[in-house]
Amino acid sequence: MLLALDTATQTASLALYDLDTDRLLAEWSWQARRRQTQELLVTAQLMLKQLDASPQQISALAVTTGPGSFTGVRIAISAAKGMGMGLTTPPRVVGIPTLCVTAAPWLWPISNGMNDDIPNGTDNDFQRGATVCAYIQAGRGRYNWLFFASGSARVSRLYRPTADEHQAGTVAAFIGALAASDDQHPIWLVGEPTAELHRGV
Numbered sequence: 001m002l003l004a005l006d007t008a009t010q011t012a013s014l015a016l017y018d019l020d021t022d023r024l025l026a027e028w029s030w031q032a033r034r035r036q037t038q039e040l041l042v043t044a045q046l047m048l049k050q051l052d053a054s055p056q057q058i059s060a061l062a063v064t065t066g067p068g069s070f071t072g073v074r075i076a077i078s079a080a081k082g083m084g085m086g087l088t089t090p091p092r093v094v095g096i097p098t099l100c101v102t103a104a105p106w107l108w109p110i111s112n113g114m115n116d117d118i119p120n121g122t123d124n125d126f127q128r129g130a131t132v133c134a135y136i137q138a139g140r141g142r143y144n145w146l147f148f149a150s151g152s153a154r155v156s157r158l159y160r161p162t163a164d165e166h167q168a169g170t171v172a173a174f175i176g177a178l179a180a181s182d183d184q185h186p187i188w189l190v191g192e193p194t195a196e197l198h199r200g201v
Contacts, residue, residue, distance in 0.1 A: 001025070001053065002060040003044065003083075007036040007076040008068025008098040009136050009192060014044055016051065019060065025051055036075045044079075055083070058091055065095040067144040067166055068136060073098075097161055099146040102191055103134035107148055107155050131181065135174065135191035143174045143197070147181065175200045 006013040012032035016025040026047050032039055048055060063080045066073045077095075084091050135145035145167050148154045154161070167177060174197070181187060189201070 001057050002062060003058050004062040005040065005044075005076040005080055006064040006098070006101060007032065007040060007072040008064045008066060009072065010069075011192070012036050012040060012043075012072075014040070014047055016047060016053070025053075036072055040075060040079055055086075056088055058083070058087060059089070060092040060094070062094050062096055064098045064101055066098055067138065067168070068098045069139070098136060099134040099144065099166065100159065100161070102136065103132050103146070103148050106132050106188060106190055129185040131185060131187045133178065133181075133187050133189050133191075135189065137192050137194065138168060141196070142168060142170055144168045145174055145177065145191075150185075171196050171200050 002017040002019055004013070004015040004017065010031060010033050011029055013027070013029040015027040017023070018025055028043060028047060030039075030043075061080045061084060063076045064073065065077070080093055084093055129150050131150060132148040133145055134148065135143050138144045146154075146161060146165065167174075169177075171194075178187060178189075178201070
């Protein structure tokens with residue numbers, strides 16, 4: 001099994017995935033805010049117990065590596081390292097950029113040509129050249145964001161952005177980046193909405 005951990009933002013997430021059957025077993029997300037340290041491992045134990053599974057069945061760990069809260073990112077990475085050291089068989093560990101995780105549900109069906117897997121209530125805008133813009137709050141009125149244009153190399157499970165590709169700034173800078181993008185195609189904003197961003201957009 002693979003255990004995935006994400007505490008890079010105020011929303012913490014855990015997921016268990018069966019690598020043998022290629023099946024999601026469980027996925028929990030909750031508003032942890034500043035309680036990730038107290039709640040992460042306890043919640044992981046509850047998830048395993050609910051599935052009648054043992055930690056020793058974990059053969060791989062995935063963890064978000066940022067951008068995001070420095071403390072939050074560090075909590076998940078430290079937890080993954082600690083679990084890895086405590087397991088009889090050391091698991092494989094993979095780091096995944098936070099914005100790739102944020103964008104993934106909207107990108108992977110497109111890259112695989114599986115439009116039926118796009119979340120309910122959406123259409124096939126990606127086939128017409130839409131762009132996904134994944135974003136998260138960076139604190140103090142700032143945001144991190146990354147554009148994923150349809151048909152680009154970024155629409156891939158293997159894509160890993162460099163530090164230079166990530167963009168960061170105030171809400172005004174974020175809105176400016178949106179305005180400067182190709183306005184002939186729709187842009188899907190996916191991430192952590194705020195009242196300030198909603199008003200600006």
